[in-house]
């Protein structure tokens with residue numbers, strides 16, 4: 001299977017370790033991974049801030065880069081949701097504005113084959129035990145887009161539960177937003193920070209060493225908060241946990 | 252044209268108003284407690300119903316169908332109400348509705364009215380307008396009474412005094428009741444039973460004296476001209492049946508075609524709103540009926556920005572709202588910012604999409620409301636008529652930053668982008684350009700990596716919004732794409748991509 005890794009602009013620039021972990025994990029599972037260097041960004045930040053027209057060229061670019069692959073895998077619930085949920089909407093709005101079907105037709109091929117990482121593992125590869133080893137106490141935050149846009153359900157939990165040595169503890173109020181929300185974190189910084197602080201306190205109450213999620217954008221906000229609050233809690237992307245083995249443990 | 256009044260003077264933009272609320276510990280405690288309690292109860296009440304998804308879909312469809320043929324159903328409603336002995340008045344905006352109601356009350360020779368809790372009359376500021384016409388309006392819903400006595404503003408659709416705790420309510424009753432009628436009993440404590448009894452005694456006097464009642468309605472049935480109010484306390488029923496004249500002010504989107512349609516909402520509304528299987532009081536009235544109930548009945552159909560909203564393909568779904576307030580109770584932003592920060596009688600997620608549509612996005616508060624959300628989607632999940640609130644929020648953000656076509660006061664207009672977004676727009680354009688050119692993105696990444704030791708821990712300018720409370724992630728020594736190229740070799744298509 002020719003699978004393309006769509007790493008997302010945030011991960012590419014700020015969290016290359018997550019990218020390396022995805023490559024390591026998928027390769028270990030026998031997947032032939034490619035990273036098309038033409039990739040940039042799905043356009044989510046533009047779209048969510050109200051710049052729909054600025055989003056269109058980015059979506060078209062995404063389709064150009066990834067159109068030929070059998071599957072596109074991304075370690076980001078919100079970017080996967082952007083492609084799957086909102087690309088069709090971009091096409092639909094363009095049509096409603098009398099600009100015909102061109103955009104919808106261009107974007108259509110990538111929509112069904114773009115998967116969030118845990119979705120790809122469980123649904124496409126059919127695995128829940130990826131042979132990982134990670135001897136730590138972990139709590140899982142199911143980010144909003146993973147939870148409500150992609151309906152990831154218990155896929156990430158099933159993957160984590162199969163990790164050797166990992167003790168999974170329940171996060172109180174897990175389904176509540178951490179307060180990141182892209183530009184919301186800047187435009188409504190006070191509310192965003194209050195939400196983040198509550199999330200960190202809830203995670204701390206579990207006694208976990210690691211707070212895990214499937215989206216580094218949320219982890220950047222939560223991690224920035226733990227760091228400022230001098231909390232011992234460490235934010236870690238789920239890909240890094242799943243990639244960790246006894247021979248090559250994650251740090 | 253942005254003259255539509257939505258019941259509350261608009262103060263600061265949302266972020267500033269919210270900052271104050273976030274810092275108020277009592278308020279945050281009150282709100283957290285109240286919203287979490289009702290949230291959990293609602294989830295249980297909804298889980299009991301095996302066909303919730305179908306009910307939600309049915310509700311969505313009925314509302315969409317009705318909105319699509321609104322003119323037809325409103326005409327049918329007017330006919331039915333008239334046939335049943337009522338009189339229908341059409342009000343284009345708040346001023347017209349207030350004038351109609353004030354004239355109707357004045358014509359009865361009365362200077363006092365009792366009121367059923369109603370969002371529509373809050374929206375148009377009816378109490379203040381009546382006051383100006385020399386008429387005193389008494390709120391009879393317990394929470395509305397608390398707000399009225401406290402010279403306060405409502406902060407929740409269903410529980411307007413949600414921001415108050417019992418101690419605060421006791422103090423308001425003890426201090427203010429005497430001003431308005433029967434004073435609170437001596438030695439009033441803050442136990443719920445005593446507070447309720449004080450309110451009951453205070454209100455009973457009003458019910459028995461009033462000759463005019465004013466209400467809104469949750470639904471209007473076109474086929475029979477029947478109006479429906481659902482409530483928990485029974486105060487509404489007293490106001491609807493005891494006075495000689497009843498005036499109902501209702502938003503024109505509240506019409507449903509038939510009684511069959513009503514059945515769906517009488518299941519979804521109470522469970523979404525108060526987590527009850529059925530409302531304790533469901534009152535229905537159809538025109539006038541001889542010696543029983545009010546002798547005179549007036550229905551004021553309120554537009555106040557609704558047909559403008561209906562003209563918007565994406566935004567019109569906000570008119571499906573049945574005001575259950577489930578979206579408020581589940582919203583993490585509402586929970587922290589409080590209802591007053593939204594600057595209208597409609598707070599929370601529904602307020603954030605309804606007010607900027609009814610009023611337009613010209614004012615600072617209205618331009619800021621579409622951003623009062625992290626787009627977490629919890630509101631969409633609970634909405635019993637499936638309003639995609641995040642979708643409408645993003646659509647309204649577009650209206651704020653890019654402008655575009657809209658209908659205001661019945662006229663097609665081309666809105667200009669709101670002021671203050673020029674720098675952001677330029678940044679977004681630049682980012683879009685860079686992101687459409689992978690080479691430019693890579694240059695930026697390399698520059699960031701190379702200068703990483705110089706990056707400050709706190710940011711200047713607009714970045715302070717982030718670094719005031721959160722640390723920045725350190726920039727890695729090497730972006731992923733450089734690592735990939737170093738370890739996996741050739742350039743595969745960077746140049747080819749447009």
Ligand code: SF4
Pocket residue numbers: 523571572573574575576577578579601630633634635636637638
């Ligand atoms: S938007 Fe939906 S959830 Fe919110 S008050 Fe209206 S009907 Fe209820």
